[in-house]
Amino acid sequence: MEEIRRLADRFDLIEPVGGGSMGTVWRARDDNLERTVAVKELLLPHGQGEQKADEAKNRALREARIAARLVHPHAITVFGVIDEQDRPWIIMEYLPSISLADKLREGPMEVDDVIRLAIQLCSxxxxxxxxxxxxRDIKPGNVLLGEDDTVKITDFGISRAMGDVQLTATGEISGTPAFLAPEVARGEDATSASDVFSLGATLYTALEGGSPYGTAENPIALLYRASSGEITPPVKSDILTPLLTRLLDVRPDSRPTMTETERELRALAAGEPTTLIAEEPPPKARKGMLIGVLAGFLVLAAVAAAVVVFLARGEDPPPDAAPPPASQSQAVTPPPSSPEPQPPTSSAAPPSSSPPPATSSSAPPPAQTPGQALAAYYTLIPGNLQAGFATLSDNFKRTRNQSFERYSGYWKEYRSVSVSNVSESGNTVTATLTYVLASGGTKTGRETFELVQQDGRYLIDSQRAG
Incomplete structure (x- = not known):
């Protein structure tokens, strides 16, 4: 049996309870306060010189200083840091637990359980x-599940206070590729918005059983996928789907804040309608908030005047439907005529307007009829192609041999889509669609859709011209 080591003539290291690239976590005994604690032994770089070792120590001290600012029932508390045996040791709260990563080895979780877990994390x-x-490193391995269903986030080891000088080497990316926000994977600075994306990726993994970026043989391949922001649409997220797609929005300013996310999760848990209110937006979003609010009122006024026009900004239209014949064209090259073309990518604003910035990724209200479902589908484009693709039935995707890559590639050629003159007959919906191309031309035509109900929501099952 390994001999127990003693630190600072106070902490007895009993057994290792976890570890990773940064070091080993020990269950330990604090003799002074007569309590069990967790002690994180941080590894220093070997063979890289004294300067690298000193930089690592400085990072550890900063880690402890930053993490100690936060005292919260759902975050592991940092008590202090000591320097012994030529390396730093972080003294933390001990929680008898397993990680979410270990839990998920048993299989994906149910939606209700993920919502309860997410509420605690968000708080x-x-x-x-x-x-x-x-x-900066939210992932299943850093989420601890206590014996009494308590959930706590741990390891702020690569977190940083906004405004602090970064001590990591130039070009070094901290975090796990499978859960990185696209902008961080591309080398941009981590922000609260990138934490939101990583939370979304963690919840996605809990529900779907894998990362939104899929699997890859090495971290570099995952990093490449993460930098593109292309994710596999969720299929098991049920009532969490609208929120999850907003958390995973490729645009940082379009993601909700943690406070907004917590509020919406609590509403879902209570069975209440969820409306994402713009409160405490990320720093970059605050500058444009007033403009976004005014734009929202203008859009509402336009809707009232049009009466029968459903503004559709785009929940990816059926990927295999070709745009209608051009009735107006401004020297525009027709879109591809492959067997499974995908409808245009864009916002539901009228052809001459651009999508309102404040609502570009907002989910539409629950649809009550097939016609409303179709209009809602188009209201997510181009900001929510993942949600749009998830609104297509499996039959639609199979018969059109439609992949998300083809779907998103098609929509890059369009700027917006508007829906009008909607008529319903059972689950058959016919509507006039006006597509605005990225190059500025427009196409208008009548399209007919068949919708099916699945798990309480309408999915687009087929699409044809006329």
Whole structure:
């Protein structure tokens, strides 16, 4: 049996309970306070010189200083740091637990259980963001599940206070590729918005059983996928789907804040309608908030005047439907005529307008009729192609041999789509669609859709001209 080591003549290291690239976590005994604690032994770089070792120590000290700012029932508390045996040791709260990563080895979780877990995580992360702390490595391995169903986020080891000088080497990306926000994977600075994406990726994994980026043989391949922001649409997220797609929005300013996310999760848990209210937006979004609000009122006024026009900004239209024949064209090259073309990518604003910035990724209200479902489908384009693709039935995708890559590639050629003159007959919906191309031309035509109900929501099952 390994001999117990003693630190600072106070902490007895009993057994290792976890570890990773940064070091080993020990269950330990604090003799002074007569309590069990967790002690994180941080590894220093070997063979890279004294300067690298000193930089690592400085990072550890900064880690402890930042993490100690946060005291929250759903975050592991940092008590202090000591320097012994030529390396730093972080003294933390001990929680008898397993990680979410270990839990998921048994299989994916149910939606209701993920919602309960996510509420606790969000409450801690929202408090961290208010304190100016960005976690930077939210993933299942850093989510601890206690024996009494308590959930706590841990390891702010690569987090940083916004505004602090970064001590990591130039070009070094901290975080796990499978859960990185696209902008961080591309080398941009981590923010609270990138934490939101990583939370979304963690919840996605809990529900779907794998990362939204899929699997890859090496971290570099995953990093490449992450940098593109292309994810596999969720299929098991049920009532969490609208929120999950907003958390995973490729555009940081279009993601909700942690506070907004927590509010919506609590509404879902209570069975209440969920409406994402713009409160405490990320720093980059705050500058444009007033403009976005005014644009929202203008859009509402336009809807009232049009009466029968459903503004559709795009929940990816049926990927295999070709645009209608051009009735107006401004020297525009017709879209591809492959057997399974995908409808245009864009916002539901009228052809001459661009999508309102404040609502570009907002989910539409629950659809009550097939016609409303079709209009809602187009209201997500181009900001929510993942949600649009998820609105297509499996039969639609199979018969058209439609992949998400083809679907998103098609929609890049369009700027917006508007829906009008909608008529219904059972689950058959016919509507006039006006497509605005990225090059500025327009195409208008009548299209007919068949919708089917699945798990309480309408899915587009087929599409044809006329």
């Amino acid at each position: 801690a992360l929202a408090a961290a963001h208010r304190a100016g702390i960005v976690h």
